[in-house]
Amino acid sequence: MIEREQVLHVAKLARLRLSETEVEKMAGELSGILGHVDRIGELDLDGVAPTSHVVELENVLRPDEPRPSWPREVVLEQAPDPADGAFRVPSPRSEA
Amino acid sequence: MGDVLGLSAVEAHTAMSAGELSAEECRDAWIEAAAGDRLNAYLWRDGDSSAPGVGVERPSIAPVAVKDIFCTEGVPTTAASRILEGYRPAYTATAVRSLIEAGAPILGKTNMDEFAMGSSNENSAYGPVLNPWDRTRVPGGSSGGSAAAVAGGLAPWAIGTDTGGSIRQPASLCGIVGLKPTYGAISRYGMIAFASSLDQCGPLTRDVSDAALLLAILQGRDNCDSTSVGVAEAPRLPDRENLDGLRFGVPAGIGADGMESGVREVFDATLKRIEALGGEVAEVALPHAEHGISAYYVIAPAEASSNLARYDGVRYGMRAEAGGDVVEMYESTRAAGFGDEVKRRIMLGTYALSSGYYEAYYGRAQKVRTKIAADFSSAFEAVDFVVTPTSPTVAFELGEKTDDPLAMYMNDFFTVPMSLAGIPAISIPAGLAEPEGGGPRLPVGFQIAAPAFAEQRLLDAAYALEQGIGFDAKPGETDA
Numbered sequence: 268m269i270e271r272e273q274v275l276h277v278a279k280l281a282r283l284r285l286s287e288t289e290v291e292k293m294a295g296e297l298s299g300i301l302g303h304v305d306r307i308g309e310l311d312l313d314g315v316a317p318t319s320h321v322v323e324l325e326n327v328l329r330p331d332e333p334r335p336s337w338p339r340e341v342v343l344e345q346a347p348d349p350a351d352g353a354f355r356v357p358s359p360r361s362e363a
Numbered sequence: 364m365g366d367v368l369g370l371s372a373v374e375a376h377t378a379m380s381a382g383e384l385s386a387e388e389c390r391d392a393w394i395e396a397a398a399g400d401r402l403n404a405y406l407w408r409d410g411d412s413s414a415p416g417v418g419v420e421r422p423s424i425a426p427v428a429v430k431d432i433f434c435t436e437g438v439p440t441t442a443a444s445r446i447l448e449g450y451r452p453a454y455t456a457t458a459v460r461s462l463i464e465a466g467a468p469i470l471g472k473t474n475m476d477e478f479a480m481g482s483s484n485e486n487s488a489y490g491p492v493l494n495p496w497d498r499t500r501v502p503g504g505s506s507g508g509s510a511a512a513v514a515g516g517l518a519p520w521a522i523g524t525d526t527g528g529s530i531r532q533p534a535s536l537c538g539i540v541g542l543k544p545t546y547g548a549i550s551r552y553g554m555i556a557f558a559s560s561l562d563q564c565g566p567l568t569r570d571v572s573d574a575a576l577l578l579a580i581l582q583g584r585d586n587c588d589s590t591s592v593g594v595a596e597a598p599r600l601p602d603r604e605n606l607d608g609l610r611f612g613v614p615a616g617i618g619a620d621g622m623e624s625g626v627r628e629v630f631d632a633t634l635k636r637i638e639a640l641g642g643e644v645a646e647v648a649l650p651h652a653e654h655g656i657s658a659y660y661v662i663a664p665a666e667a668s669s670n671l672a673r674y675d676g677v678r679y680g681m682r683a684e685a686g687g688d689v690v691e692m693y694e695s696t697r698a699a700g701f702g703d704e705v706k707r708r709i710m711l712g713t714y715a716l717s718s719g720y721y722e723a724y725y726g727r728a729q730k731v732r733t734k735i736a737a738d739f740s741s742a743f744e745a746v747d748f749v750v751t752p753t754s755p756t757v758a759f760e761l762g763e764k765t766d767d768p769l770a771m772y773m774n775d776f777f778t779v780p781m782s783l784a785g786i787p788a789i790s791i792p793a794g795l796a797e798p799e800g801g802g803p804r805l806p807v808g809f810q811i812a813a814p815a816f817a818e819q820r821l822l823d824a825a826y827a828l829e830q831g832i833g834f835d836a837k838p839g840e841t842d843a
Contacts, residue, residue, distance in 0.1 A: 274710070281668060281713040282675070283706055284694040293710055299769050300711060304657040307727050310734075317729030318736060320560050320590070321785030321815075322547045327589040341453050347682035354677050359689045 269297045367392040372425040372520045372573045373600065379423065386422035389519075390468045393426050397471055397517050402493045402502075404512040406431050407439050408471035423466030427577075428518035430509050431472040432479055433459050433564075434553040438469075442555045443487040444477045446700025447680045456553025457585045458522060458564045465580045470518050473508030477702045478671065479529055479557045481505050482774040485765055486704040493761075494537060495838040496805050500758040503533030503774075509567045510537040514838060520568045520577055524554060526561045527659050528753075528778025531790040534567050535753035535808025538792045538836065540825075541567045542574045543778075545815045546785035547592040549578075550585030558666035561659075561782050571791060571826040572600050578818060594818050601819075601826035606642030609824055611811075612746035614649040621773060622755045625796025629807040630752045633793045633832065637750075640831045642824075647742040647749060651734040655780040658735065660772055661715045661728035662783070667705075668712030674700060707768060736784040743814045748824060751777040753790040753808030757798050781812045788812040789825045792834040806836070 274294050278285050285293060343349040348356070367389055370378065378384035397408050405428070429435065432442050434452035441447040459469065476486040484492040484507030492507040494500040495515030502511040506523025510533035513521050523530045525543035534541025542565045549564040556562060566577035575598045583593040613634065618627055634644050676682035676696030685695035701709070715724035742749055755776055764771045781788040793809035811828070813821040 269714075273714070277710055277714045277717060280717060281709050282672075282690070282693045282697055283701075283709060284698040285706070289706070293707065296707060296768050297711060297714065300660060300772070301714075301724075303769055304661055304724065304728075307654050307657045307731050308723065310651075310654065310727075310731065312727060312730040312734070315730040315733050317726060318732040318783075319729060321736065321783075322590055322592065324590060327586065329586070337453055342678075345450060345453070345679035347676060347680070356677055357685075357687065357689045357692045 269294050269301065368396055368516060370519070371569045373576055375425045375519065376576070386424065386466065390422050390426045393470055393519060397428070397512070400517050402495055402498070402511045402515050402517065403490050404473055404492050404508040404515065404517055405471040406441060406443065406474050406489055406508070409469060419463050419466060419468045421466065422468045425519040426468040426470040427462050428470045428473050428509055428512045428521035429459055429462070430475050430506050430521070430523045432475060432524055432555045433522070434555065435459055435469065435472065438472065440472065440555070441489075442478050443475045443489055444700065444702070444705070445488045445681065446674045446696070450680050452553070454553060457550035457587060458554065458581050461581050461583070462522070467580070473506070473512055473521060475508055476505035477705050478555065478667070479505040479524055479526055480667070480704050480708050482528070482532055482771055483759070483764065484508065484533070485761065486702055488702055491761060494758045496538065496758065497803060500760055500805070501536065503536035503754070503758065505529040505533075506567060507533045510534050510539060510541065513537070513539050513567050513569060520566065520573050522564060522577070522581070523567050524562055524564050525782065526558050526663060527782045528775040530565045530567055531778050531788060531808065531810060532754050532774060534790045536758040536806065538806030538834070538838070539567060539569060540571055540574050540789065540791050541565070542578060542789045543781065543787060544578060544582065544818055545594070545787045547590050548594050548787070548816070548818065549581045550583070550588040550591040552585055552587035556670040558663040559670065560666060561663060571789070571822055571829050574789065575600050575822045594816055596819070598819055598822060601823045603823035603827040604830070606637055606640040606824060606827050608641070609748070610643045610645055610746040611637050612645055612647030612742050612749045614652060614749065614751060615646050617751060621776075622752060623757065623796065623799050625798070626752050626754070626756060626807050629794035629796050630809065633809045633828070634750070636831050637828065640827060645746055647746055649738045649742060649749070649780065651731060651738050652780040654731050655735060655783055656772055656776060658728040658731040658783060659775065659779040660711065661724045662732065664708040664712030665715050665725050666712070668709045668716065671705070671709055704768070732783045735780050739780070739784045739786060739812075747813070747820070749812045751810045753777060753810040757796055757805035757807060759798070777810060786812055786815050787818050787821055789821055791825050791829050791832070793832055794834065795836055
């Protein structure tokens with residue numbers, strides 16, 4: 268069972284604000300899903316190597332040569348609050 | 364030329380090569396057809412006045428509908444999320460670039476489940492897509508708009524993405540062909556990331572030949588995606604006439620898990636069809652495939668929780684002003700911008716990766732993934748292909764599963780194992796079946812999976828089976 272406190276903790280880690288209703292609902296739904304997932308706890312997986320990627324990967328290298336990048340104004344055009352050639356955000360000061 | 368919309372993309376291409384059809388005429392006919400969208404399949408169409416088109420000056424092939432998860436320069440790209448409302452990317456995804464270079468105009472951007480998370484298209488922030496066979500039912504997801512557009516006569520062919528079944532399942536529910544290529548066959552550059560170790564672009568088409576042609580255009584190595592390798596040789600149009608000497612493996616115990624009886628009947632009839640075409644049907648053991656859903660719904664949300672951290676209201680998309688500090692701004696933006704399913708997956712993934720739970724969930728899921736891939740490797744020593752129904756059910760009703768996330772996830776039961784193993788799989792329409800609760804008969808998809816990079820063999824066998832089945836039902840023509 269996922270408790271309310273755990274939901275709030277995980278929501279904080281994920282930078283998600285959940286309403287009271289969402290917290291209750293999320294606790295029930297996550298419990299149900301994880302209850303199903305818990306069946307993999309019964310498998311004997313000792314000595315099994317984890318798979319993070321299915322393709323054999325090699326590093327792709329290229330010469331370190333300067334190339335043009337996007338003009339600043341093109342990138343800032345998509346920003347919700349551009350100012351002085353930068354991304355403006357609210358002050359970080361009150362974070363505990 | 365007469366019935367342009369009646370032609371498959373390959374047929375249209377043949378007509379263009381013979382000088383019987385101009386590519387401009389073909390494009391214009393499809394732009395007009397797409398304008399009649401009553402399925403909510405498109406989020407943006409070429410010809411919508413609000414944005415300039417994606418440039419192909421001299422078209423030479425049928426136009427393509429593109430899932431709204433692919434970045435298109437200057438054209439709205441939302442991944443069906445509020446958080447990307449108004450976003451116009453500064454660049455175009457490699458897959459879309461490949462289409463443009465091949466002379467294929469972009470017909471429009473198709474609706475989808477938000478960030479490709481869903482199996483019914485009900486998670487779109489812009490409303491669900493309707494199934495052209497029955498507008499009270501879902502088209503499947505997450506590439507539901509692409510599938511409905513092709514099935515509903517709003518596009519000749521389309522591209523989508525498949526992370527755990529998001530091309531194959533909607534293709535199945537809409538009665539068309541959907542191919543998930545081998546992981547790495549097609550570049551993911553500019554494809555908005557959901558679960559990076561699983562996401563793969565692929566075609567949704569009327570028939571297997573169109574899927575082969577589209578794969579040939581899309582596949583290839585891309586310096587912007589270090590995981591892209593392309594396929595060994597450029598796919599050619601399939602022409603195999605029988606299944607002589609080919610072995611098809613059916614997972615032992617299949618059907619014990621919530622498969623509708625109508626789906627079972629079509630599946631069994633298709634196995635008989637394989638034998639009639641000279642193929643051999645045998646049982647194979649995939650003992651860990653049943654744990655696919657568990658592994659997938661840890662790994663995919665874990666990767667998603669990391670990929671979606673970038674949506675914070677700073678660089679692009681929407682911002683919700685909270686009046687507080689920057690963290691409050693992040694939290695308000697993400698609360699207002701993401702839908703329920705996306706929040707659920709972010710929560711699930713963050714939990715699975717959090718201190719104290721990492722090994723029990725993420726670590727174990729990655730080991731299950733190894734076991735599933737190993738099961739397929741052993742199976743492919745005995746058979747050429749593994750076959751299953753694509754989806755345990757036909758198209759279900761809108762709203763039927765929205766209150767039960769786990770029931771919704773079970774739609775992916777047959778498609779998730781191939782995604783975890785990274786191997787190619789195709790869904791072809793195999794027949795019609797009545798839904799469990801009664802009603803008009805609906806399409807049933809048949810899934811064929813092959814070893815990594817065996818796309819040509821897969822397409823050839825799927826083509827031979829497609830010809831043998833002769834599925835020619837169309838939406839609106841079935842017994843009501």
